[in-house]
Each structure stands twice: as C-alpha cells, then as structure tokens.
Amino acid sequence: MPLPTHSHAASPLAATAPSTPLGPFEDTAVTWTTWVTLMGFVGVIALALLAAGPVARRIGSDTLAAVTVRLSRAAVVLGLLAVPAVLTSLAHEAAADRAGKSGQAGYDYGAAWNALFDGTNAGRLSGLEVTLVLVGAVLVAPLAVRRVAASPARPWLLSLGLGAGAIALGTTKFPDEVPADWGRTTFETGMWMLHLLGGAVWLGGLAGLALLASSRVVVPADRGAFWSPVIRRFSAAAMSCVAAVALSGLFLYWEHVDGPSQLLSTMYGRVLGVKILIFGTLLLLGVFNQFWLHPQVDALRAAGDERPLRTLLVREFPLVVTAEALLGAALLFVAPFLHGSARNQAFQADAAQHSTVGLDDLPRLPDKEVTLSTWEWGTAETLAVIAVMLGGYWISGLLARRRTAVAATGHPDGLAQA
Template identity: 75%
Template structure:
C-alpha cells in the first residue's frame, strides 16, 4: 500500500537524544501470551477435528475417526478450561493498581455494565461454553456418534467469537465503515492464525502413537495433509492480507522497521513468520507429494519412517515457531508511526517530554490509491496461494503416476 507521512513541521529548538520507546514489561507479555495460546489453540484444534481430521479419518475407518476425535477433543477441552483462568489473570493484572493481580476486581468487572465488562464477560463465558460443548467428544461413544460434527461446529463457533471479543470495539465508533473493516481484518488475522498454528499442534498430537493405527496411516495421512494444506494456504492468505493492512495502518515505510521499537518487534515477527512459510513450503512441495507417491506404491515401511521421523519433527518446529510468533505479538504496543513522530517531537523539544505525554498522529486517510493498491495486493496474494496449491497437486500426481508398486513379498516384509 502507498506510504504517506503526514507529520507536521517541528519547531526549531535545540536538539537532544530522543527518549526510547519502552518494550514493555516481560510479565505483561507472558500473561498475554498464555491467553493467546489457550484461545488460539482451542479454536485451531476444534477446526482441525471438524474440517481436516474427521473427513480424512472416515476414509481410514471408524476406529481412526473415533481415536483422532477423542485425542483432539481432550486437548481442546484442556486448553478451553485453561483459557478461563488465563483471561482472568490478564484482567486481574490490568485491574491491579500496584502491578500485581487483583482477581476480585477482575471477576467483578465481568458484565459490570460497561462495554469492556460485557466483552470480557463474553470472552470468559463463550470459551467456557465452547469447552463444555466439545467435552462430550472426549468419550469414545459420543465421538463415534452423529452428534460429533454438530458439537465441534458449535464449540468452534463459541471459541471463534470468544477470540474475536479481544478485538471488538469497546465503544460506538465515529466511523462505522472503517471500524467494521478494521475488525474484519483482525478477525482474519486471528482466525487464520488459529486454524494454521493450532492445526499444526493438532497434527503433531495425531502423529504421536495411538491415534491412527499403523494399518490405517496410509489411508489417513495423505488426504489429511492435503486438506490441511488447503486450509493452511487459505489461512496464510488471510494472515498476509490482514497483515498488509495492519502494516499500512501502523507503519510509514520500511525505515520505521529499524528506527522504532514497534517496527523492530514487528520485524522479528515477520522473520519468524517467514521461517514458518519456508517450512510450510517444504511440507507442501516435498513431504506431501512424497507421501502421495509412497501411498500409491503401497510402501508402508518408508511411509511409517517419514511419519515417525521427518513429519513430526517438522511439525514440532513449526509449532514452536508459531508459539514464538504469539509470544512476540504482545510486545507490539502503539504504532511505529506514532513512535517515530513522538520521538522527533521529543528530540526537537530538547528530550524533556515523555513520549506518553506527546500528541499522536491522526489515523491515515483512505484514498482511491489505497483501494487500488489494496485490491492489487489481494489479487496477487490469492494468485500466489492458488498457484502454489495447484503446483503441489501437480507434483503429488506425478509422484503417484510414477510410483512403482511393491512386490507382494516386499509388502509382507514391510
């Protein structure tokens, strides 16, 4: 998107080193990280069970469907239950006047009549309701029954809205159009990250022994990975597009990625996200086509080797990188635009003023060129994602077509 710098002129006063923007207390970010991990993990695991693992497990048999559903549901319920004290701890830390934790004030603040109280109350209520809806699926009989899909869908809906309350506006906006668009971008960012990162953690759980029987792995994993690839690429597109909008809104050019604290933290987040993309490309263009070829050849031994050694290791690294992204995100305070603007004001004022006491820039104005650039970026991201998914499918079909079936004695030996 086009870059603009609407900063007004500065008075010609003696200069001094501008104060640096604080990174923020580590404790605050650690508490926020716990909240994000539990909320995003619940949504991601539930979405994986509903959209990816369930349809793939049906092909592998009823036992695989039951086992994968129970494992993912148990992990989702644990995260949903942990999200409640995590959210309350975050609220208690913010409510404390001494920097500690005032749980009484946090609890009394839920549904206290203010918009903040309503949103906080909905966050706690809905994530608890989502965990309660998924809880019956931790029992094998219910996980194999017809209610499985409806319980997962209802739990996912409750968890997604609970996650969204963290970014819903807490007062009536002056510009409804812009606020609705910003909220939609945040929802794309959060839901996309949840399905992708939470799904990676879920795949790592399913890859552990006991979820899918060895005889069913060949029927389960290729379609499961193909489905997850489609979901993950859609999530990457959503994250990229919403991230570009947030970058345009908070950063005035690449120079602020190194000159402001917000930009440096965002730069670290972008680097970690880039590493995640590289690992995802490795899965998409090498590991998944290889699994398709092994399955077509009936090669159970190498397939098991790939699943046990290579695939879980890559997914575990991706999950850790995803957790790192969530850990870095709470350090993003304010915006690079305001930090650069206030630093220049403080510098020209002799460095005497604190950054928090200085004025802030108004929000960027949306122009025709903004929509043109935004539309072009959207089309480009969608084209790249679609081309990548198509190319990985071509590679998988080529490996399947060139696979040489094993002899019967080789299968018996495997």
C-alpha cells in the same frame, strides 16, 4: 499499499528522543498464555471438524473415535485453561490501573471477576470471552468419550464449540466504544478477525497435527490412508489461513508503519521485523511441506509400505510439524510486544528532539486517511496473494500426482526420479 510520507512541524524546544520499552516480560507471558489457549482451542477443533474427522470417518468408526477423542481432550484442556488465563490477564490489568505505571501491579482477581458483565462495553466483552470459551469446552467435552466421539452428534458439538470459541477470540478485538467512523472501525475489526481466526486455524491445527503424529492414535495399517488426505485437506485450509493472515498483516502494516526504514528505527518496527522473520520461516517450512513432503506422502501411499522412504517420512513429518507448531508459539509470544505504532514512535522521537514536553504529553499522529490509491493497492495485493496461493496449491497437487504415478509403476527408484 502506498506508504505516505509526513512532514512535521518542529517544536522550538529540545530534549532527548524517547525510548520505547518492550514492556515487562510478565505482561507478555500473561498475554501469550491467553492467546495460545484461545487460538489453540479454535484451531484444534477446526482440525477435527474440517480435516482429520472427515478422513477418519471414511476409514472407520474406530479411527474416527480415536482421532476425535484425542483432539477433543486437547481442546477441552485448552478451553478450560483459557478461562483462568483470561481472568489472570484482567486481574493484572486491574492491578496495574490501581497501582499506576510505576508501582508493582500484581493481580487483583476480585476486580477482574467484578469487571465481567459490569454494565460497560468492555465488561460485556470480557464476560462474553470467559463465558463463551467455557461454553465451547463444555460442548466439546462429551466427545472426549469414545462412545460419543463417533456418534451423529459429533459434527454438531464440534461446530457449536468452534463457533463459541471463534466469537470468544473475536471479543478480544471488538471495539468497546461506539466508533466515530463506523466504516473504518468495521473494516479494521474485520481485518483483525482474519488475522486472529486465520492464525488460530493454521497454528492451532499444526499443534493438533503434531499431537496426532506424536501419539500415533491411528493404527499402522490405516496410517497411509489417513495421513495423505489429512495433510492435503489441512494444507488447503492452511493456505487459505496464510492468505488471510498475510492480507490482514499488510493492512495493519500500512496502518502502523510509514515505510521500511521504521522497521529498524523504532521499537515497534524492530519487534514487527522479528515477527515477520518468524512468519517467513513458517512460510518456508510450509513450502517444504507443500512441494516435497506432501507429494512424497502421496507417492508412498501408492507405492506401499515397503518403500525405503517410509521410515524417513514417518520420522520427518512429526519433526517438521512440531517445529512449525513451536515457531507458531514463538510468533504469538512476540506479538504482545507490539505496543503503539511505528508511525507515532518515529514522530514522537522527532518531536522530542525539539521539545521539553513530557513523554506522555507528546503529540500523536492522526490515523492515516484512506484514499482511492489505498484501495487500488489493497485490491492488487489481495489478487496477488490469492493467485500465489492457488498457484502453489495447484503445482503441489500436480507434483503429487506425478510422483504417485511413478511410484505406482513399481520402479525401485521411482520416487527419486519423480
């Protein structure tokens, strides 16, 4: 999207440029716990419903039950942990408001509890966040029992639990005031939903895959038939999520950053730069999975268990997935440090050099205006991201089919030649 420049009228007085602190580590840790539990809950259920479950069902009821039980138990734990995590975040905010910015905030759980459904829009959203994630955990809880895990109720319980968790996650970014501009607010909220839900399905699914790979719930005889299609199904979902995160991230970048220089000159930009580096590393690992690991797994399935690469892949796959899951957790840890906007931080730093106004009274830039050029750039970016994702998925599938065909010929060095 176009990155407009701004000219600012300087104030006649002078002062030092304000520094923008990262904020207390405690605040970030509390926020991180909330994000990890909510997004993990959504992602693990999505993995069970969309990727692991359908493949396990084709193998047999025992495999379906084992996979569903393991993922459902993890989802229930995450959902139950999300409730105190959200309440702790609300308690910390309530105590901070009472103590002021300079005091020791602590935690006011009584105020947090009373704020739920207190009649305000913020209270309703907080109440829905706590209630819906708890309802989602209760809905998924029966699937933690093997007798229910392979029953016809399985997809219904997972779907309802996923819906409850997705709405609970969405309440964190729903507007708590009547917007002045419904069109812009609706679009911004939609972008945040793409960002959060895409990240939840992608990163939470990675955590679920790491759990399944490390616990080895699938018996050795069925692992070839299980992992290859699961990886391909999750890969398709993950690539869609990456596209959603990338597109929404481009919009948020356009909204809060006025150019690449602000990635170095402002605290918001530097934190965003770290986030982009972690995201880029995750993408590189995804490329490795998509163009090397996934096709090799497909080839192994065709070649049989005697292939020498089998041991390598069995060791390497859990390692790569676990590394991706840990990087995803690091990405969520960095996100809460993003305070304000790089645009305003740069503008206020410039204004403070010519003014003695207190830091809290410095002027702020208005929101960027959406123009025809904005929509043109946004449309071009959307088409480019979709084309890259579809092209990558098609090429990786082509590689997988070629390696499978070579492996099926029975040549000892078939996989290396492919």
